[in-house]
Amino acid sequence: MAALYEGYTLYGLVPAPNLADSGIQGIEQERDSDHVLVTDSTRSVTLYKVSDQKPLGSWTVKQGQTLSCSAVYNLQTKEYVAVSDSKVIRVWxxxxxxxxxxxxxTVSSNVWRVHCVSGGEPVVLFQRxxxxxxxxxxxxxxxxxxxxLAPEETIRWSTHIVVDTQQFVIFTTEQRGDHxxxxxRLNPNTLxxxxxxxxxxxxxxxSFSASCREKRISLLYLYPNGRVYQSVVSVRGLGADEGAQALPLPRSLQLDLPVGEGLLGAASAVxxxxxxxAVVGVPHPSAGAGKDFLCIWNTNFQTLQAGKEMAGKIYGQLWNFSSKLFIxxxxxxxxxxxxCPKSSLAAALGKLKQAKTEECKAAASVPSWNNILHGEKAQPPRTAETRKTRTNRKIQSSPSLTVDQVLELIKTAPVEEVQKEVEGLLSRAEIQDLQPSAGQLASALVCRSLADPAFYTSSTLAQLVHTQCLCHSVCPELLLLALERKDYFLCQLCLQLFPDIPEAITCACLKAFxxxxxxDAEMESLEPDSVSFMETLISSGRGQDGLQNGFGDAPSEEERSDTVSGDGAAPKARTEDQTPSIQSGQICPVGLHKAILxxxxxxxxxSESFLLPHLKDLSSQQVTLFLQYLQFLYLRYVQDDATQTPGFRSPTLTQLMDWVCLLLDAHFTVLVMTPEAKGLLRNLHTFVKSQVRLVSELGKIEGSLQELNKMKTTQEVGQYSIEIIELF
Incomplete structure (x- = not known):
């Protein structure tokens, strides 16, 4: 099935005061998939590196001038093109x-847009x-x-497509309610x-969206009633201009999306x-009204594949570049x-599995798709019946409850009966859309658990989370309920599998842990791999002496000179003062299971800007203990490379340093005035310096390698030669 992964913020918007406009006029891909150009609705064009989430450059027109359309990048000439005040074309x-x-x-007529795609020359589309x-x-x-265009005809949308080196400009217009x-086509020009x-x-x-496959241009458009249509135009043998004559364009209904009451106001389909x-601004089928979602639908089988709630107002804008959605x-x-994996019936129904060769051969004579699609009790041939087949047939022949019946059962039935029916429902093959069903079941279980203190189904909730069809936005009370019931195993599962946990909930979990x-923590059973990782980390001996990963036990001469105290203490005395603190950092300050959580x-x-305010709610004792634990992890990581085993789920060194900086930013004043934190802060200062020094050295190596790469290969002289390369 298609999947939406954890997103990140590219930058903060400055929407219009009436919140009707996002402030973005357009987003275009630049030199590669990791660079985009963002044009705001007024005066600025900004180049962003997506993976680093930072701007690389920005250009602004003068006060009183406005950008008429989004800027584009000409890959052939390495130049940017934009239009200001509808008639002035700028190239830089x-x-x-x-x-x-x-x-x-300055051109003679108003410009609608400039388009440019990879492999094509920029084209200018005028408003007429x-x-x-x-x-x-x-x-x-x-x-x-x-x-x-006719006098009353207006362009509503346009794009640019290259088909086998042939360029096409596509645009839609509106005239008195007709579209x-x-x-x-360019070179030769036909319309x-x-x-x-x-x-x-x-x-x-x-909204409109266009794509090209097998020399056919497909136009997808979304109406306010939730209907998504597709029209296909073949570019083979495209005739000459037909003048004012408009050919009828057949359409086919691709999706009939649920819109609830009324019509859609701001929505887009790409x-x-x-x-x-991908559809944004359309309600999720299993969510309440008033919530805005980003969803991926399969048009072949009319199924919802993935959904993600988007906080804040939706403006009906959506861009797609290199398997990333910009919203x-x-x-x-x-x-x-x-x-988006290749579409198939098995994938759409969630039944796609990697079966062994022997199982595939045995299943060839068993008609299983009838069971999946129609629930028919097809009897397999006697020769193909195995013990597993007989067991499955026995389970399928027993009476079963539907999703609605199980939801009603959850309201009143005892815990044991609820667990049995929900787990049986999840294991049956008749569930064709597990995602909304799992959300409904989890919400019902959580609602009753909150209302009835005696009711709690830990194993069933864990099984629902394991399906990976849940997220925090679908059932926001689940993680808080697990914290309240001290179900730390369920908390661990949610933290691992939920991609959209808000920063406030993350800090609530941190404070509780x-x-x-x-x-209390040691009484819980946690995920085995994480337990094995921490057991190895705690029991491992000290690494070999000397500098490892940019840090060693004994501070270097440079570090000692930079950390001389204000009273003029000698570097030697300072080193002796540091040694006990670093040695104490070798002992884990928290228990095994608490460390895992x-x-x-x-x-x-x-997101750092959202997390920092909530971190300030921690007390100085909690922050000090957490920093001591981060110090312990850092020392273990830099002294033993084997601790970060790829097979284990474990925090990275970068994550450790990021959290150290976050905690210091949120509590620096309090920590400076806390006597117990003096030695800890000194050690953390040393750790940060060591990482800065390591990154600096890596930067030098990168520069040297780049210079080597730029050097031209010299012609080989004879069969043996010695060449000396000097790096500055």
Whole structure:
């Protein structure tokens, strides 16, 4: 099934005061999949490196000028192109600082958009429908531009597609409630006009998306009533211009999305591949009204594959580049990675498994798809009947409850009966859409557990979490309930498998874990791999002496000179003062199971700006204990490379340092004034310096390797030669 992974914030938005506009005019891919250009709705173009979540450059037009369309990047010339005030085309390079001093040309007619895709030359689409290649337009900027559209016809959407080196500009227009599709081919220039079928009176498409497969251009469009249609146009043998004649464009219904009461206001649908569509601003089928979701639907089988609630207002904007979705919501532009495996009936129903060769051969004579699709009790041939087959047939022949019946049962039945029916429901093959069913079951179990202190089904909730069809937004009370009941195994599962835990809940878990007695934690059974990792970490001896991973037990001369106290103490005395603190860091300050739970906190995704305010709620004792534990992990990591085994789920060294910096930022004043934290802060200062020094040395190595890569290979002289390379 398709999946939405944990997203991250690219940058904070500055929406309009009425919150109707996100402030983003467009997003375009730049030189590769990790760089994007973001154009705001007023004056600025900013280049971002997506993986680093930071801007690499920004260009702004003068006060009083506005950008008319989103900027694009010409990969062939390494230049950026944008349009200001509808008529001024600007071209500049990355090293240009002032946009006003870069090249600009004023054209004779208003521009709608500039388009550029990889492998194609930038094209300019004018507001009246004319299309020009950028190079030919800049050669004669004041050349006359013809009017293609009717006087009352207006462009609503456009894009640019390259099919076998042939460029096509596609745009849709509206005229008195009618919608048209224009297909403009370049070199040779031909134009085709199609009329879209009308929907219900007064309904206009909210979004368009185009894709190309096998020389056919597919147009996908979403209406406010939740219907998603597809129209296909073949580019083979595209005829000459048909003038004003509009050909009828057939359509097929791809999805009929649930919209609840009323109509959609701000929503968008984007094609991901031949069978998957991403939709934003449409309610989740199993969620209440008023919640905005990002969902992936399978159009072949009409199934919901993945869903993620988006906090804040949805503006109906969605972009897709290199398996990443860019979505503005609230005051955030988020990047959501996704995965869409090849569509098949087994994958759509959640039945795709990697079976062994022997099992595949045995299953060939057993008609199992009838059971999955229609629930038919097909009898396998006697020769193919094994003990496992007879057992499954016996289970399927027994009476079973539907999802709605189990939901009613949860309200009143005893714990044992509820566990039996829910676990039986999850194990049966008749459940065709486990994701909404799992959310409904978890919500019902949590609601009754909150209302009835005597009712709690730990194993059933854990089984629901293990299905990986749940997330925090689907059942937000689940993790808090596990904390209240001190079900730390369920807490661990949620922290591992929920990709969308809010920072406030993460801090609530941290506070609960750091405050609980070690004895309470040791009574719980936790995930075996995490237990094995911590047992190995605690029991392992000290690593070999000397500098490892940028840090050694004995401070270097440089560190000693930088950490001389204000009273003028000698470096030697300072070293003696440091030694006991570092030695004490070799002992784990918390119990085994408490350490395992703290490791889960360290690996939970977060946004620093949202996490810091909640970290300030921790007491100085809790922060000191947590920092001591981070110190212990750091010393173990740098002294024993075997601790970070790839097979184990464990926090990384980078995560440790990030949390150290977060805690110090949130509690620095309190820690400085706490006598017990003096030695701890001194050690942490040494750790941070060692990592800075390590990164600096790695940067030098990177620079040296880059210089070696730039060197031209010299011609080999004879059969043997010695070459000396000097690195500066």
């Amino acid at each position: 390079k990355e090293e240009d600082v002032l946009l006003d001093k870069a090249f600009k040309a 429908g004319a299309v020009r290649l950028l190079e030919s337009l800049l050669a004669a900027p004041q050349q006359p531009v013809e009017d293609i 048209f599709l224009y297909l403009q 085709q006009r199609y009329r879209l079928e009308r929907e219900e009176p007064g309904l206009c498409p909210l 094609v991901l591949d031949e069978a998957h569509v 503005p919501h609230g005051k955030t532009l988020s990047v959501i990675p996704y995965d 750091i405050s609980m007695p070690d004895g 703290l490791n889960e906190i360290l690996q939970t995704a977060y």
